Amino acid sequence: MTSQENRRITDLGTLKAVSHPLRMRLYRALFVARTATASQLADQVDEAVSLVSYHLRKLADHGLIEEAESQSTDGRERWWKPASYGISVQEEDLKGAPELLAASAAFGRTVNEQRTELHRRFLDERLTWSDAWRSASISSEWLPRLTAAELTDLGAELEAVLEKYDRKARAAEEAGDTEGRENVAVHLHAFPYHS
Template sequence: MASEEYLPITDLGTLKALAHPLRMQVYRLLCVARTATASQLADQVDEAVSLVSYHLRKLAGHGLIEEAERQSGDGRERWWQPSSRGVSIRDADFRDAPEQVAAHLAATRLLHEQHAGMYRRHLDERAAWSAEWNAAAGDSESLLRLTAAELAELREKLLDLLRTYDEKGRSAEAAGETEGREHVALHVYGFPFRV
C-alpha cells in the first residue's frame, strides 16, 4: 500500500536514479495514473516495453515505486504504483560535497525542463480545451520584496493550500465524483533574484 506522505529523497543514489529524463517522466505518469503496467506506460512515452520495465525496476530498487495489486486477470502483467504520494527533494540535503550539489542541480534543471515542456504542450493544445478550462487555467508572475523567512512562510502556506485541494479532489474521486475532473499541473517557483 502506498504511503500518503511525501517521500524525502536524501541520498545521492536515489536522487540520481530519479534524475533520468525517461525515469522522471515514467514516475510522473505513474503518480498520475496511480497504478499502471510497463506496457501502459511505454505507450504513453513511446518507448519499448523492455526499456520502460528496466526503468521501473530501477525506480523500485530505490523505493520510489512498488508492485501494486493486479488490476486484471492476466497473471503475466506486473502492476506498479508510487510508494508514496510523491517525493520531496530539499537543497539542504545535498550541500555536503560538490558531487551532491551537481547532482541536485542537474535533477532540478531536468525537473524544470519537464515542467516547461508540459506547459508548452498545454499552450499548443489550448484550442482543444473548453472555454471553461481556458478561463480557469492561467499563469502569473509576482515580483515581491521579501525576506528569506517570509518566502519560506509563503511557500508553506501555498503548499498547505495545495494539499487542501489535493485532498478535496481525491475525496471526490473516491466518492465517484469524476465528472468534469481533469489532471491539473500546478508549478510554483519562488526564488530570489537581483537586477
C-alpha cells in the same frame, strides 16, 4: 501500502535515479495514473515496453515506486504505483555534499524541462480545451521583495493549499466522483534573483 507522506530524497543514488529524464516522465505518469503497467506507461511515453520495464525496476530499486495489486485477471504483467504521496529534495539535506548538490541541480533541470514541455503543450493545444478550462487556467508572475523567512512561510502556505485541493480531489475520485475532472499541472517557482 503507499505512504501518505512525501518521500524526502537524501541519498545520491536515489537522486541520480530519479534525475534520469525517462524515469522522471515515468514517475510523473505513474503518479497521475495512480497504478499502471509497463505497457500502459510505454504507450504514454512512446518507448519500448522492455525499456520502460527496466526503468521502472530502477525506480523500484530506490523505493520510489512499488508493486501494486493487479488490476486485471491476466496476472502476467506487473502493476506499479508510487511508493509515497510525492517526492521532495530539501536544501538542508544537500549542505556540505558537493555530489548531492550537483545531482540536485541535474534533478532540478530535468523537472524544469518537463514542466516547461507540459506548459508549452498546453499553449499549443489550448484551443482544444473548452472555454471553461481556458478561463480556469492560470498564468501569472509576481515579483515581491521578501526576506528568506517570508519566502519560507509563503512556500509552506502555498504547499498546504495545493495539498488540500489534491487530497480533496483524490478522495472524490476514490468515491467515484470523476465527472469533469482533468489532470492539472501546478508549477511553482520562487527564488531570489539579481535585477
